[in-house]
Amino acid sequence: MRHCSVQVRGLLTREELDRYNALMEVGHFLETQNRYDLVYPVQKEIDILILPAIERLKEKSRQRDRDTEAYLAQKAEGSRDDRFEFDDEEDE
Secondary structure (H helix, E strand, C coil): CCCCCHHHHHCCCHHHHHHHHHHHHHHHHHHHCCCHHHHHHHHHHHHHHCHHHHHHHHHHHHHHHHHHHHHHHHHHHHHHHHHHHHHHHHHC
C-alpha cells in the first residue's frame, strides 16, 4: 500500500482521514494474506479519496504564490515612492 504525503494527509477532513485509515488497514491486511489482486482496488479507492486534499494543497500553493506576488509588488511600489522622496529632497 502506498501512503499519501504528510501534507496531503494534513488537509484531509476528519471523515476523509477516518476512511483513509480504514482503507489502509484493509489494504495492509490483504497484503499479509498475499491477496494482491484485492489490494489494487483498495489502493485505487485511496487514490480517489485523496484527490480533494491534493486540490486543497494546490490551492494553498497558488494562494501563497499570489500573496508573494502582491508582497513583492507592494515592496516595489514602496521603493519607487522612496526614490521619488529622495529626488524631491535633492531639488531643495
